[in-house]
Amino acid sequence: MVKKSSAEWHGCPIRYGGAIFGDIWSLLILRDIMFKDARHYADFLNAGEGISTNILASRLSKLEAEGILTKAQDPGNKARYLYGLTDKGKGLVPVLLEIMCWSETWDDQTEVPKDFARALKEDRAALVKNTIAKL
Amino acid sequence: MVKKSSAEWHGCPIRYGGAIFGDIWSLLILRDIMFKDARHYADFLNAGEGISTNILASRLSKLEAEGILTKAQDPGNKARYLYGLTDKGKGLVPVLLEIMCWSETWDDQTEVPKDFARALKEDRAALVKNTIAKL
Numbered sequence: 625m626v627k628k629s630s631a632e633w634h635g636c637p638i639r640y641g642g643a644i645f646g647d648i649w650s651l652l653i654l655r656d657i658m659f660k661d662a663r664h665y666a667d668f669l670n671a672g673e674g675i676s677t678n679i680l681a682s683r684l685s686k687l688e689a690e691g692i693l694t695k696a697q698d699p700g701n702k703a704r705y706l707y708g709l710t711d712k713g714k715g716l717v718p719v720l721l722e723i724m725c726w727s728e729t730w731d732d733q734t735e736v737p738k739d740f741a742r743a744l745k746e747d748r749a750a751l752v753k754n755t756i757a758k759l
Numbered sequence: 760m761v762k763k764s765s766a767e768w769h770g771c772p773i774r775y776g777g778a779i780f781g782d783i784w785s786l787l788i789l790r791d792i793m794f795k796d797a798r799h800y801a802d803f804l805n806a807g808e809g810i811s812t813n814i815l816a817s818r819l820s821k822l823e824a825e826g827i828l829t830k831a832q833d834p835g836n837k838a839r840y841l842y843g844l845t846d847k848g849k850g851l852v853p854v855l856l857e858i859m860c861w862s863e864t865w866d867d868q869t870e871v872p873k874d875f876a877r878a879l880k881e882d883r884a885a886l887v888k889n890t891i892a893k894l
Contacts, residue, residue: 635870637862638790638855639808642783648774651781655773673774691865712865719861720773722854727772730826730847735770 644690645716649675649683651723654716657693658759663706664698692716714756721752779825780851784810784818786858789851792828793894798841799833827851849891856887 645654656662656671668680684707687693692713698706725744728736743751780789791797791806803815819842822828827848833839860879863871878886 635866635868636790637859637866637869637871638786639783640862640866640869641858642786646781646783646786648777648781651773651777655771715861715864719854719857722857723776724772726850726854727775729850731770731772731775733770734772734775736772 641719644692645687645719647683649673649679650687651720653680653683653687654692654713654720657707657709657713658717658720658755663708664704665707668707687713709759714759717755717759718752721748721755776854779827780822780854782818784808784814785822786855788815788818788822789827789848789855792842792844792848793852793855793890798843799839800842803842822848844894849894852890852894853883853887856883856890 645651652671652673652675653662653668656668660667660671662668662671665680665684668684669675669677684693684695688695690712691710694708694710695705696708698704721744724736725741728734728741728744780786787806787808787810788797788803791803795802795806797803797806800815800819803819804810804812819828819830823830825847826845829843829845830840831843833841856879859871860876863869863876863879
């Protein structure tokens with residue numbers, strides 16, 4: 625068993641990723657921007673999950689600070705901000721697809737469409753590529 | 760954009776997975792049992808992350824209740840429990856591997872060995888299979 629002292633905080637890939645997006649709200653924000661076309665604050669707020677405004681604002685700020693999300697004035701409405709994914713954020717598509725694949729297998733109330741689940745298992749690389757191309 | 764009311768709580772694969780293992784401590788427990796041979800309570804407690812005993816106990820119980828971990832009396836020492844992964848838990852190996860792959864790309868302090876990262880990119884299916892075979 626690899627032993628690491630707590631002094632060696634850096635370098636572990638699960639800790640690194642987990643510290644950035646390893647919480648339910650960050651995962652739902654990533655879901656909404658990747659798969660539900662959420663682009664504005666209100667889209668995330670009204671995604672039906674009951675996220676509070678302060679948690680949403682703090683998660684969006686954190687994901688922006690970590691280089692996952694971009695935030696820019698919306699050219700169509702200067703009073704609003706438009707959120708997007710950086711390349712680092714788009715790089716999380718395979719992580720979310722794997723979670724979807726796992727849930728499709730184990731959640732007996734899954735709403736993952738069968739053809740999506742099949743594409744995930746049979747031609748994963750193409751699905752990753754196509755999903756990222758749409759972002 | 761797909762709109763879902765909060766009344767439709769079930770079915771979303773990201774919410775399902777996120778609710779079970781979408782927190783930093785659960786991810787670290789999964790890391791330790793998958794990749795660091797952690798089998799006993801003390802292994803998780805002493806993994807160097809500074810997890811408190813009450814958080815560790817609650818996360819282990821939750822992961823057991825969700826069908827991710829098994830818990831049984833250790834045949835070698837009846838005063839101890841031995842933790843293991845169910846098939847549902849082993850099914851999370853690809854999720855953790857994807858997080859590792861992403862961190863290897865984006866964390867400039869990554870400790871993911873280059874040959875592991877290469878195997879992850881070049882023959883992912885074999886790496887998933889070999890990792891699960893060792894559990």
